[in-house]
Amino acid sequence: MGRRMLIGIDLGTTNSAVALWHSAEGANGEAGARLVPNALGAVLTPSAVSVLPDGTTLVGAAALERMSLKDGATATSFKRLMGTDRKVRLGRKDFSAEELSALVLMALRDDVEAHTGMRPTEAVITVPAYFNDRQRKATRRAGELAGLTVRRLINEPTAAALAFGLQDKAEREPFLVFDLGGGTFDVSIVEMFEGIVEVRASAGDNRLGGDDFNTALVLAARGRLDPEGLLGKVEDRRSQALLAQAAERTKRALSEGQEAEFAVTVDGTRLSTTITTTEFESQADGLVRRLRDPVVRALRDSQIDAASLSEIVLVGGATRMPIVRKAITRLFGRFPNSSVHPDHAVALGAAIQGGLIARNGGLEEIRITDVCPFTLGIETAERTARGGIQSGLFSPIIERNTPVPVSRMGSFSTMADNQKQIDVTIYQGEAREVSGNVLLGTLKVPVPPKPEGEVGIDVRFSYDSSGLLEVDVEVPLTGAMHNLVIIDEEDRKAASDLAARRKALAALKHHPREEAANQLLLARAERAYEEFLGDIRAVVGDRTRLFVAALDTQDPRRIADAAAALAELLDLLEANPPL
Numbered sequence: 001m002g003r004r005m006l007i008g009i010d011l012g013t014t015n016s017a018v019a020l021w022h023s024a025e026g027a028n029g030e031a032g033a034r035l036v037p038n039a040l041g042a043v044l045t046p047s048a049v050s051v052l053p054d055g056t057t058l059v060g061a062a063a064l065e066r067m068s069l070k071d072g073a074t075a076t077s078f079k080r081l082m083g084t085d086r087k088v089r090l091g092r093k094d095f096s097a098e099e100l101s102a103l104v105l106m107a108l109r110d111d112v113e114a115h116t117g118m119r120p121t122e123a124v125i126t127v128p129a130y131f132n133d134r135q136r137k138a139t140r141r142a143g144e145l146a147g148l149t150v151r152r153l154i155n156e157p158t159a160a161a162l163a164f165g166l167q168d169k170a171e172r173e174p175f176l177v178f179d180l181g182g183g184t185f186d187v188s189i190v191e192m193f194e195g196i197v198e199v200r201a202s203a204g205d206n207r208l209g210g211d212d213f214n215t216a217l218v219l220a221a222r223g224r225l226d227p228e229g230l231l232g233k234v235e236d237r238r239s240q241a242l243l244a245q246a247a248e249r250t251k252r253a254l255s256e257g258q259e260a261e262f263a264v265t266v267d268g269t270r271l272s273t274t275i276t277t278t279e280f281e282s283q284a285d286g287l288v289r290r291l292r293d294p295v296v297r298a299l300r301d302s303q304i305d306a307a308s309l310s311e312i313v314l315v316g317g318a319t320r321m322p323i324v325r326k327a328i329t330r331l332f333g334r335f336p337n338s339s340v341h342p343d344h345a346v347a348l349g350a351a352i353q354g355g356l357i358a359r360n361g362g363l364e365e366i367r368i369t370d371v372c373p374f375t376l377g378i379e380t381a382e383r384t385a386r387g388g389i390q391s392g393l394f395s396p397i398i399e400r401n402t403p404v405p406v407s408r409m410g411s412f413s414t415m416a417d418n419q420k421q422i423d424v425t426i427y428q429g430e431a432r433e434v435s436g437n438v439l440l441g442t443l444k445v446p447v448p449p450k451p452e453g454e455v456g457i458d459v460r461f462s463y464d465s466s467g468l469l470e471v472d473v474e475v476p477l478t479g480a481m482h483n484l485v486i487i488d489e490e491d492r493k494a495a496s497d498l499a500a501r502r503k504a505l506a507a508l509k510h511h512p513r514e515e516a517a518n519q520l521l522l523a524r525a526e527r528a529y530e531e532f533l534g535d536i537r538a539v540v541g542d543r544t545r546l547f548v549a550a551l552d553t554q555d556p557r558r559i560a561d562a563a564a565a566l567a568e569l570l571d572l573l574e575a576n577p578p579l
């Protein structure tokens with residue numbers, strides 16, 4: 001069948017998910033978005049990539065499990081590096097964040113193919129509202145590297161609002177989307193007006209997320225966890241991974257109870273301590289305080305007061321923490337809505353937007369507008385009180401949070417007698433002085449020499465959702481027009497070798513999807529082998545050898561038996577490690 005298949009993807013810092021839109025004519029009659037499980041039957045796939053010693057790449061839970069191995073060669077949290085030149089070395093190869101993201105996208109694409117029998121060709125991918133242009137373009141390229149046509153990048157809060165049924169509400173019922181993920185925090189105000197979903201404002205902190213709460217837990221535990229300094233004796237990277245994993249377990253347990261154990265096993269020795277909610281709360285106080293600012297900023301930018309919000313919806317796994325929920329309830333004076341699982345909302349919303357694009361019934365009338373996430377303007381100068389000139393000032397033309405596409409004009413005039421040229425220097429950012437902003441380009445505009453202030457120019461900025469900025473300058477006195485289209489230079493460079501990079505990625509050996517469960521088991525076994533010593537280590541080694549031998553026979557029955565025996569042992573060791 002030549003049908004195009006469009007998937008919705010939440011490419012998260014910690015976990016990613018993929019969903020499909022089912023139209024009412026589909027198999028079971030009910031229209032809606034549904035998540036697609038991976039080879040392990042889970043709908044969340046850890047955004048982790050590992051390269052095995054033989055060069056094969058591995059994505060998801062098994063990769064995450066390899067994180068703390070001595071030769072782990074695993075990358076996580078690489079979404080934080082999107083749009084930068086930083087490379088991550090795994091085994092013998094360097095990967096950029098967009099390449100690692102592409103590997104995750106490929107895995108999700110393969111999951112959909114295995115599940116539906118159809119190969120997805122197109123995708124809607126979500127990005128944090130606060131992602132800048134460069135980060136958005138890197139995300140788009142990741143999709144293309146994975147062989148997907150990226151029909152649209154949408155903001156995570158927009159997707160979330162759709163999953164929470166914004167489209168079924170009356171007009172002008174603003175939703176505040178509170179999204180605390182693994183690595184980023186976004187607050188957005190989303191509203192529907194005249195049938196159009198609009199992000200009225202977004203603010204955030206792209207250096208704050210659930211991972212930071214893990215760090216707080218490590219700090220809370222560290223002092224009394226390891227009086228003998230055992231952790232200092234193992235490789236730094238490994239001890240950090242062990243502590244981070246322990247903190248993650250403790251954090252989740254603290255979402256269920258008043259206290260939890262913080263435990264790590266180092267070379268066969270188990271270290272543990274108990275952490276209470278009160279302790280966690282006081283250690284994480286600084287992080288919790290940082291949640292307030294973006295909320296205030298988003299409300300102010302959208303000129304909506306907290307009382308008139310229709311819903312406060314929670315997105316991102318880290319909103320499961322009771323200390324975070326408590327802070328939100330205190331901040332707004334009411335309880336947030338968490339009727340959709342906070343980890344599923346964004347992927348479901350992306351699939352709903354996919355359904356929209358494919359013009360499925362029911363959602364046709366909704367269009368979505370995005371906002372320009374940063375202020376765009378030019379450099380100007382000003383006369384000071386003492387008659388001098390202060391240059392290097394930033395004059396905004398398009399303010400942040402303006403819905404796009406947008407076209408705005410500003411008028412300026414010469415600052416000196418007989419000035420022959422005006423340099424229109426374009427910046428993006430929020431700082432009052434241009435030195436604090438990002439330089440985008442310069443347009444040199446010749447003007448007729450006249451006394452100061454007599455020659456004016458009109459500068460028009462047009463910005464669209466693909467991130468293209470067009471600058472038109474008119475000199476009304478002469479009627480001369482000048483034009484500049486700003487495309488990221490770096491972006492063009494990166495785009496030019498896209499085909500070659502796609503080939504290189506496709507040429508990597510990927511671990512067969514159907515072996516995901518076995519790979520996860522092997523990684524767990526290797527970890528246990530590294531963690532324990534003596535008799536236990538010997539037993540782990542024996543059962544692992546039997547399992548590997550069974551895999552070699554390719555006899556499904558023998559593999560299943562050996563896997564069960566190994567899993568039983570590992571479950572026992574993980575649940576109840578010997579002291």
Ligand code: AMP
Pocket residue numbers: 012013014015016180181182183209210211248251252255315316317318319320321343
């Ligand atoms: P996301 O980036 O949206 O996948 O969010 C992942 C973050 O949510 C990570 O920092 C997780 O540790 C955190 N998280 C997931 N489940 C829980 C839970 N039950 N309690 C506390 N934090 C959680």
